[in-house]
Amino acid sequence: MSSETAVTFPVRIWRGDAGGRFECYDVPRHASQTVLDVVTHVQRHVDPSLAYRYACRVGMCGSCAMTVNGKARWTCRTHVDTVAAGGMLEIAPLNHLPIVRDLVVDMTPFFDKWAAAKGSFAPTATRRDDFARVAPQSKARRAIDATIECIGCGVCYASCDVVGWKPGYLGPAALNRAWTLVNDVRDGAALERLRAVAGDGGCQSCHTHQSCTERCPKHLTPTASIAGLKRRVAIAAIKGQL
Amino acid sequence: MSGARFAVSGTGDSPVIPPGVQTGVRAAAWRFVLQRASAAVLAVCVVVHLVSIVYAVRSGLSAEAIVARMHANPVWPAFYAIFVVAVAIHAPLGLRAIADEWLGLRGFVFDAVLALFALVLLSGGLYAVRALAG
Numbered sequence: 249m250s251s252e253t254a255v256t257f258p259v260r261i262w263r264g265d266a267g268g269r270f271e272c273y274d275v276p277r278h279a280s281q282t283v284l285d286v287v288t289h290v291q292r293h294v295d296p297s298l299a300y301r302y303a304c305r306v307g308m309c310g311s312c313a314m315t316v317n318g319k320a321r322w323t324c325r326t327h328v329d330t331v332a333a334g335g336m337l338e339i340a341p342l343n344h345l346p347i348v349r350d351l352v353v354d355m356t357p358f359f360d361k362w363a364a365a366k367g368s369f370a371p372t373a374t375r376r377d378d379f380a381r382v383a384p385q386s387k388a389r390r391a392i393d394a395t396i397e398c399i400g401c402g403v404c405y406a407s408c409d410v411v412g413w414k415p416g417y418l419g420p421a422a423l424n425r426a427w428t429l430v431n432d433v434r435d436g437a438a439l440e441r442l443r444a445v446a447g448d449g450g451c452q453s454c455h456t457h458q459s460c461t462e463r464c465p466k467h468l469t470p471t472a473s474i475a476g477l478k479r480r481v482a483i484a485a486i487k488g489q490l
Numbered sequence: 491m492s493g494a495r496f497a498v499s500g501t502g503d504s505p506v507i508p509p510g511v512q513t514g515v516r517a518a519a520w521r522f523v524l525q526r527a528s529a530a531v532l533a534v535c536v537v538v539h540l541v542s543i544v545y546a547v548r549s550g551l552s553a554e555a556i557v558a559r560m561h562a563n564p565v566w567p568a569f570y571a572i573f574v575v576a577v578a579i580h581a582p583l584g585l586r587a588i589a590d591e592w593l594g595l596r597g598f599v600f601d602a603v604l605a606l607f608a609l610v611l612l613s614g615g616l617y618a619v620r621a622l623a624g
Contacts, residue, residue: 413592446519452518481519482522485522
């Protein structure tokens with residue numbers, strides 16, 4: 249430990265709100281150090297006023313996403329070794345969301361869009377009904393398997409070009425959630441959900457750049473989810489259901 | 491669409507679609523269907539068009555010879571009529587998406603301009619096709 253702490257490396261961290269600037273800090277380099285470790289070091293040993301957000305530190309809660317050397321990443325599971333090009337680290341808040349302060353963004357628009365995409369389950373059964381039986385190998389259930397592990401970190405949203413160009417676009421996470429529920433045989437609001445994602449800011453706005461799929465830390469494929477929604481919306485439109 | 495954008499209180503100027511508000515759903519869905527369907531038609535039409543151009547050039551056909559062949563076979567004017575209809579659908583819808591994302595242009599007036607553009611493409615194209623039909 250003592251021999252490693254002698255080595256430091258420069259880290260640029262965004263300070264302030266949208267009109268802020270990067271400030272440079274020398275941070276001790278350690279083996280297996282994560283980007284979140286770096287931020288935590290600065291906050292605990294250099295400048296206690298640094299604002300950032302994290303909770304679980306093990307890639308479950310989705311609260312620690314930041315822009316690291318230009319790309320949105322979950323910082324608790326991102327090793328400095330893998331991203332510090334040229335020994336330099338630049339850490340900024342997520343794109344496409346209002347900056348509260350330093351590395352903290354306001355996630356309200358992100359989660360508002362989950363709600364706008366009808367991202368909450370609409371049950372059809374009562375407490376007196378038996379458990380639903382969903383065959384694990386059914387097509388619908390396997391489609392859900394591919395989407396359900398979203399942790400709501402906002403990496404896909406911050407990486408999406410279309411969100412940047414068209415702020416009303418619902419974004420990959422909300423649409424991925426909608427696709428999860430469209431495939432849920434227990435859900436009773438499939439058509440309402442299709443209507444919610446078929447408007448001008450809906451699934452049709454996706455350009456299939458696949459930045460969301462490339463950057464998703466859980467290796468989900470929101471692009472495929474959005475393509476599924478596009479198919480369902482098109483079929484519903486042709487059938488006159490919208 | 492512009493009516494569906496407003497800021498979340500306390501978050502500055504972040505425009506979002508608030509819960510439950512999505513306007514023009516049916517029209518947006520149909521625009522998507524028409525855009526994709528016309529793209530599929532164009533994919534075939536452009537290939538046939540390019541192959542026929544290459545064939546005509548490599549065969550040394552004159553303009554008169556090409557027009558004579560078009561007059562002789564009603565399949566060609568029908569083909570180009572379909573081509574024109576697909577272009578008249580596809581191009582305005584594509585421009586609409588680009589103008590929305592890159593320039594923030596949207597709304598009834600802009601849609602009316604695009605509809606006019608579609609009519610110009612359709613009428614100009616079909617006028618040319620009529621000449622091919624002899």
